[in-house]
Amino acid sequence: MAIQKVKQNVFSIGAKHWDRRLFDELIPLPDGTTYNSYLVKGTDKTALIDTVDPETLNALFENLKNLGISNIDYIIVNHAEQDHSGGIPAVLAKYPESKVVTNERCKNMLEDLLKIPDEKFIVIKDEETLLLGDKTLQFYLTPWVHWPETMVTYLPEERILFSCDFLGSHYVSSELFVQDEAKVYNSAKRYYAEIMMPFRNNIVRHLEKLEDIEIDMIAPSHGQIYDNPKMILNAYKDWISDNVKNEVVIPYVSMHGSTQKMVEYLVDALTKRGIGVKPFNLTVTDIGELAIELVDAATIVIGSPTVLAGPHPSVAYAAFLANMLKPKAKFATIIGSYGWGGKMIERLVGMLGNLKVELLSTVIVRGFPEEKDLRALDVLADEILEKHKELDLL
Numbered sequence: 012m013a014i015q016k017v018k019q020n021v022f023s024i025g026a027k028h029w030d031r032r033l034f035d036e037l038i039p040l041p042d043g044t045t046y047n048s049y050l051v052k053g054t055d056k057t058a059l060i061d062t063v064d065p066e067t068l069n070a071l072f073e074n075l076k077n078l079g080i081s082n083i084d085y086i087i088v089n090h091a092e093q094d095h096s097g098g099i100p101a102v103l104a105k106y107p108e109s110k111v112v113t114n115e116r117c118k119n120m121l122e123d124l125l126k127i128p129d130e131k132f133i134v135i136k137d138e139e140t141l142l143l144g145d146k147t148l149q150f151y152l153t154p155w156v157h158w159p160e161t162m163v164t165y166l167p168e169e170r171i172l173f174s175c176d177f178l179g180s181h182y183v184s185s186e187l188f189v190q191d192e193a194k195v196y197n198s199a200k201r202y203y204a205e206i207m208m209p210f211r212n213n214i215v216r217h218l219e220k221l222e223d224i225e226i227d228m229i230a231p232s233h234g235q236i237y238d239n240p241k242m243i244l245n246a247y248k249d250w251i252s253d254n255v256k257n258e259v260v261i262p263y264v265s266m267h268g269s270t271q272k273m274v275e276y277l278v279d280a281l282t283k284r285g286i287g288v289k290p291f292n293l294t295v296t297d298i299g300e301l302a303i304e305l306v307d308a309a310t311i312v313i314g315s316p317t318v319l320a321g322p323h324p325s326v327a328y329a330a331f332l333a334n335m336l337k338p339k340a341k342f343a344t345i346i347g348s349y350g351w352g353g354k355m356i357e358r359l360v361g362m363l364g365n366l367k368v369e370l371l372s373t374v375i376v377r378g379f380p381e382e383k384d385l386r387a388l389d390v391l392a393d394e395i396l397e398k399h400k401e402l403d404l405l
Contacts, residue, residue: 014074015187017228017236018169020052020146024074025232026067027183034181038205039299042198043183046094047232049173050075051166053143056084058112060148060164060173061232062098071098072105082106085133085141087148088113089175090161091120095232100125112141114152116160151220153177155213157206163221170227176206177217178243179231188238195235197303199243202233203250204302209337211251218247255309255341257404258287259395262301262333263314264294264323269348269379270314276385277312277346280392285405293325298332305338309404310395311368313345313359320353330362337365342398344371344391348378371395 015023025048032040046063048071057080063071075083083106088096091113099121103109111121112133121127135141137152149165156177164173180199189195207214229237229244237243259281265271274290281288289308291301305311311333315326322330343366345356356373371394376384399405 014077017049017187017230018171021166021169021171022050022074022078023187023230023236024048024050024071024078025061026063026070028064028067029183038181039297040181041297041299042181044181044233045183047230047234048098049230050078050080051143051146051148053146055144056142057082058085058087058141058143058148059083059102059109060087061089061095061175062086062102064094065097065101068098068101071102083109084143085110085112087164087173088117088121089164089173089232090158091117091124092158092176093124095175096121096125099127103127103131114150114160114162116154117162120158120160153213153217153220155210156217157210165224167225170225172221172224172226172229172240173232174229175232177231178229178237178247180234182234184235187236189235189242192239192242196242196246198234199246200250200306201299201303203247204306204336205299208250208302208306209335211337211339214247214251218244218251250306253339255339255402255404256287256307257285257399258289258304258308259310259312260301260304260308260340261288261290261312261314262293262296262326262329263290264292264316264325265314266316266318266323269376270316270346273346273348273374273376273380273384273388274314276380277388277392280389281395284392284396286392286396286399293329298329301329302332302336305333305336305340308338308340309399309402310342310344310371311338311340311366313343315345315347315355315359317347317349317353317355320355321358322347322355326359327362330359334363334365340366340368341402342371342395343368344373346374346388346391348376348380350378369398371398
């Protein structure tokens with residue numbers, strides 16, 4: 012990743028990981044990702060805001076060399092996760108005079124994760140400032156976005172918010188600033204859905220806290236810089252709101268065609284009633300695409316055959332993830348089939364305790380669905396229609 016100028020004496024010097032396709036051994040990365048690190052040069056002091064994933068340290072050091080940086084006074088750490096903090100020990104080894112600036116919680120985590128000694132830290136509090144000469148850094152604690160120690164750093168002279176994971180996206184481009192807002196919107200929504208959605212109540216408070224700050228740019232640690240910050244701020248305000256859309260998401264698996272027939276019939280029935288619907292066959296689904304649709308959907312319908320008296324393992328995995336992500340859906344139900352019996356409904360319902368949803372009528376059939384079973388799906392479609400009408404979604 013080449014050095015890219017953000018503002019006068021503010022540079023992006025991190026790394027681009029064009030071909031990374033899995034994050035945290037869990038999250039698909041269709042567009043790769045970046046590990047953004049920023050250098051801020053004041054008249055008196057120089058600060059490095061976040062480092063990079065350890066495997067891309069060469070890019071960071073090459074950029075520091077090309078900028079002629081012989082001294083780093085401060086390493087600002089917004090977040091302890093290793094894709095941002097993992098390069099700190101190597102930076103400290105190369106620039107031993109540096110001090111690590113972060114909050115108390117983050118300090119404790121860095122001591123545990125990276126074994127950085129206590130004497131290397133400067134601990135700051137919420138809204139505290141650090142002077143670099145003609146530039147100032149101000150810190151705002153944003154705990155639980157998405158770890159307990161997270162914070163953001165603000166450069167008031169340039170009105171730049173360095174937000175680390177907050178407001179970011181797993182997206183790689185040679186362009187420093189967002190050009191294709193539609194493309195970045197989708198990547199940012201995927202990022203929000205997979206990482207930030209469980210913490211939306213905290214995000215509400217933190218966005219309110221940032222409303223008093225004049226922001227011309229948002230520079231996250233993944234993805235491009237927003238020089239139109241309203242784009243991502245307005246998107247987040249929509250995603251974290253309680254508003255849902257006239258949409259039904261159907262994650263499902265079908266082993267021998269019975270559940271498939273039910274899903275296809277229900278998709279048609281909902282479509283005829285003017286309800287948007289998106290089925291996801293979990294055997295081929297990018298789980299990130301499912302997460303995106305869960306951000307706004309009013310209703311979740313889980314479809315599964317019965318396997319050894321319970322749900323199909325792929326359905327159980329999807330239910331587990333949905334329970335972790337805590338989408339704002341208002342309604343949920345289960346459809347599917349069985350051969351001789353079981354407790355699929357009870358087990359799936361037990362896995363969804365974090366979802367604050369009203370459970371609608373379930374439709375579970377023995378074997379391949381008959382006409383009476385299809386009529387039951389029509390009744391379910393009517394029930395969903397009425398529930399969506401009660402929310403003024405139609």
